[in-house]
Structures are given as structure tokens and as C-alpha cells.
Amino acid sequence: MVRRLWLVRHGATVWNQEQRFCGQTDIGLSSQGEAQAQWLGEQLHTRSIAALYASDLLRAQQTAAMITQQSPQSLSIKSSSAWREISFGAWEGLTYAQIAARFPDQLAFFTGGVDAAPPDGESPAAFAQRVLMAFVQLTHDVSSLAAGDIVLVSHGGALRALLCIVLHMPLEYQWQLHIEPGSLSALDFVNGSEDVLATTTLTLLNYHA
Numbered sequence: 001m002v003r004r005l006w007l008v009r010h011g012a013t014v015w016n017q018e019q020r021f022c023g024q025t026d027i028g029l030s031s032q033g034e035a036q037a038q039w040l041g042e043q044l045h046t047r048s049i050a051a052l053y054a055s056d057l058l059r060a061q062q063t064a065a066m067i068t069q070q071s072p073q074s075l076s077i078k079s080s081s082a083w084r085e086i087s088f089g090a091w092e093g094l095t096y097a098q099i100a101a102r103f104p105d106q107l108a109f110f111t112g113g114v115d116a117a118p119p120d121g122e123s124p125a126a127f128a129q130r131v132l133m134a135f136v137q138l139t140h141d142v143s144s145l146a147a148g149d150i151v152l153v154s155h156g157g158a159l160r161a162l163l164c165i166v167l168h169m170p171l172e173y174q175w176q177l178h179i180e181p182g183s184l185s186a187l188d189f190v191n192g193s194e195d196v197l198a199t200t201t202l203t204l205l206n207y208h209a
Contacts, residue, residue, distance in 0.1 A: 001191040003142060004149040004203075006044065007159050010055075010063040011036035012181035019095055022155075023088035023121070026058045036182025037063040039209045041070030043184060049073055050148030053138060055083040055155060063182075064153040082134035085155035089121025114171045124161070124171050131161045139189060139196045159185065166200045183208035 011033030015022045029037060044067055054064040056079040068075045091099050100107065108116035109124075117123040142150050160174040166187060169177075179185065184207045190199035 001147065002188050003139075003191045004047075005138075005187045005189065006047075006149060006151045007162070007185040007187065008040055008063065008067070008151060008153040009156050009159055009179050009181055009183050009185075010059040010153060011040070013059050015093065016181050020093055021088045021091045021095075021099070022059075022085060023092040024057065024084050024086075025092045028058045029062045033059065033063070033181060034066070036209065037066035038070075040182060040184065041067045043207075044151060045070050045072070048148040049075060049151055050145040051078060051142055052076070052151045052153070053078045053080065053083065054153040055079070055085070055158070056081050057084055057155075060153045060155065064151075067151065067153070080134065082130060082137075083152065083154045083158055086124070086127040086157045086161075087120075087122040088118045090119040091121065124174075127157070128161045128165060128171055131158050132165050135162055135165070136196060139191075139193075143192045156181070163202065163205075166197060167202060177205070179206050180208045 011029045013022060013027045013033055014030045015027055017030060049071060052064055052068060052075045054060045054077050064077045068077065103119065106119055109118050114125040115123050156179050159179050160177045163177050164171050164174050184204060186204035188201050188203050189196050193199040
């Protein structure tokens with residue numbers, strides 16, 4: 001049985017609008033983000049949803065809650081820290097210009113490949129491994145559920161990393177995948193497959209209001 005996994009990037013925050021690195025700082029939705037979450041709920045209203053997963057960070061939880069409020073089904077939110085955004089450590093809350101000014105000798109994250117981490121943060125390689133394990137676990141968990149779509153509310157970085165994994169793209173090219181706040185993307189995978197990555201296809205990318 002083929003499952004549809006809706007990939008939802010949470011609605012916008014003030015830090016998104018100010019182009020600050022949010023990372024794992026627990027900031028909530030802006031008024032624009034709330035409107036985007038409302039729109040997401042409207043788009044998913046007609047879908048039969050078997051389960052809803054979300055990052056445990058506030059902006060993802062608020063987005064997921066607005067989706068559940070508009071669903072005709074009774075949905076609980078399965079929260080997990082595994083679906084959090086990458087940790088930017090000491091850079092969280094800063095713009096790129098501020099980072100470059102304050103950490104001029106520690107910018108390998110932007111140029112040095114996937115093993116370079118921000119100060120006190122997470123490397124892209126470690127982050128991608130976390131996302132891969134979370135995706136494999138999710139596909140195992142839903143194999144016992146009744147028919148229906150799965151919804152995952154997460155973050156731009158986590159969704160880009162997942163798409164790189166599924167599409168066998170080098171992680172260095174993740175920035176060529178644009179995923180707006182408050183957008184919908186979708187993957188289809190074969191339920192119960194021994195090699196889920198081999199059966200997963202991208203069916204929608206960055207649909208937004």
C-alpha cells in the first residue's frame with residue numbers, strides 16, 4: 001500500500017521575516033504564520049489523515065494544532081525532538097551579517113562541507129543522520145495504522161535534509177530546494193517496504209498560498 005506523507009513547514013515567525021537563524025530556539029508563530037497555518041489546515045481538511053507527527057518546538061506545535069482544529073477526524077499530535085530544526089548553537093537569533101561580524105574565523109559551516117558545525121551547534125552530517133533515523137522510524141510506526149495520509153509538521157532545514165536523502169542528492173545542494181514557511185510538499189512511499197528509501201517518490205514541492 002502506498003502512503004502519502006505530507007511535509008509541512010511551520011508557519012512564519014518574526015525571526016523568519018527578519019532572516020534570523022531560528023534553529024532550536026523556541027519561538028512562536030507571527031500573525032503571518034498563524035494565517036499560513038490556517039491555510040494549511042484548509043488544504044488538508046478533505047484528506048483522510050491516519051496520523052500527525054510534529055517537531056516539539058512551539059512554532060511547529062502551533063501549526064500542527066491549527067491543522068488538527070480544522071480536521072474532521074480526531075487527531076492527536078505525535079511530538080518528537082527528532083524532527084527539530086538543526087541546532088545553530090551560538091548563532092541562534094542572529095542574522096548572517098551578525099554571524100559574519102562576530103564569528104569571522106568560524107564560518108566553515110557555510111563553506112566547509114557537511115561536517116562543520118556552528119559554535120556549540122550541530123553539523124549538517126549529524127543533522128541529516130538524525131532526520132534519516134526519524135523518517136525510517138516514522139515509516140515503521142505507521143505500517144500498523146489504518147489507511148490514510150500521514151502529516152509531518154517540521155522545519156525548513158529538516159525537510160530539505162529529508163528530500164536530499166530521498167532524492168540521493170548531496171547535502172551540500174540542499175539550498176537548491178526552496179521550501180517556504182507555511183508550505184506543503186509530499187512524498188509517497190510503499191508501506192512496510194524493507195527499503196523505504198528505494199520506494200519513496202517526491203510528488204509535490206513547496207505548494208503555498
